[in-house]
Amino acid sequence: MYPSANIVIFVNNEDFILETKEQLTFSKPLYLCISYDTDLLALENTLGYCKEWILFASSYPDLIIEIRTKSANFKSIADLKPVSNVILAWTLSPDSVIQEHEPLTPRLSSRLKNIKEALSSGWQVRLCIDPILNVPDWKSVYLEFIHKIFEEIPGEKLREISLGVFRMNLDYFKNSKKRRPDSYLFYLPMNTDSGMKSYPEDLEKEMFAVVEKELELFVSKEKIHRLFANEIGFK
Numbered sequence: 001m002y003p004s005a006n007i008v009i010f011v012n013n014e015d016f017i018l019e020t021k022e023q024l025t026f027s028k029p030l031y032l033c034i035s036y037d038t039d040l041l042a043l044e045n046t047l048g049y050c051k052e053w054i055l056f057a058s059s060y061p062d063l064i065i066e067i068r069t070k071s072a073n074f075k076s077i078a079d080l081k082p083v084s085n086v087i088l089a090w091t092l093s094p095d096s097v098i099q100e101h102e103p104l105t106p107r108l109s110s111r112l113k114n115i116k117e118a119l120s121s122g123w124q125v126r127l128c129i130d131p132i133l134n135v136p137d138w139k140s141v142y143l144e145f146i147h148k149i150f151e152e153i154p155g156e157k158l159r160e161i162s163l164g165v166f167r168m169n170l171d172y173f174k175n176s177k178k179r180r181p182d183s184y185l186f187y188l189p190m191n192t193d194s195g196m197k198s199y200p201e202d203l204e205k206e207m208f209a210v211v212e213k214e215l216e217l218f219v220s221k222e223k224i225h226r227l228f229a230n231e232i233g234f235k
Contacts, residue, residue: 032066057085078121089162091128094141112149
């Protein structure tokens with residue numbers, strides 16, 4: 001999201017909490033994704049921001065907090081009592097995708113172990129299969145991946161699952177392509193719509209259909225939500 005190669009952290013967390021408290025006076029309910037700029041749970045041992053937000057949310061039932069992560073750091077908040085309006089959302093990818101495209105992040109098995117621990121402790125958990133990537137033989141890769149998830153995770157305990165295909169702000173896409181000219185992901189067929197780069201609509205629909213059909217073997221259809229690239233509207 002930022003031109004720096006360093007991790008970006010906003011140090012004025014108290015200001016964000018105060019602004020949220022003010023926003024709640026005229027906007028209820030409020031759904032707030034606090035990990036948009038960086039993976040807060042991954043940095044919890046250093047920052048402690050997740051605990052601050054969880055404790056804040058426990059006093060404001062009209063506020064729903066989502067903490068999205070690729071980390072395997074549930075232990076950093078495991079001592080806290082689960083809060084019903086706090087959602088722990090894990091982004092999951094097939095192991096082959098993790099190894100090739102996000103090699104410094106935890107393996108799928110580590111993330112699944114953390115999800116099991118969170119569910120067993122009574123936390124609300126959402127799975128994010130996002131982005132679905134057009135990797136070679138993507139259908140078999142993602143079908144195997146889904147079965148691996150539910151070998152470990154009880155589907156009935158999940159709050160929901162969100163799906164999204166590869167999509168990226170056009171300027172960010174151009175910069176990423178310059179920085180990673182070796183990555184084939186930036187040279188695949190793409191559409192540009194409303195300042196967003198994503199896969200052609202036919203491929204997007206096919207990916208959703210294939211993945212959703214397999215997920216329905218393990219969770220009810222009502223728990224599965226699609227995020228279409230042309231409905232997100234990044235500028």
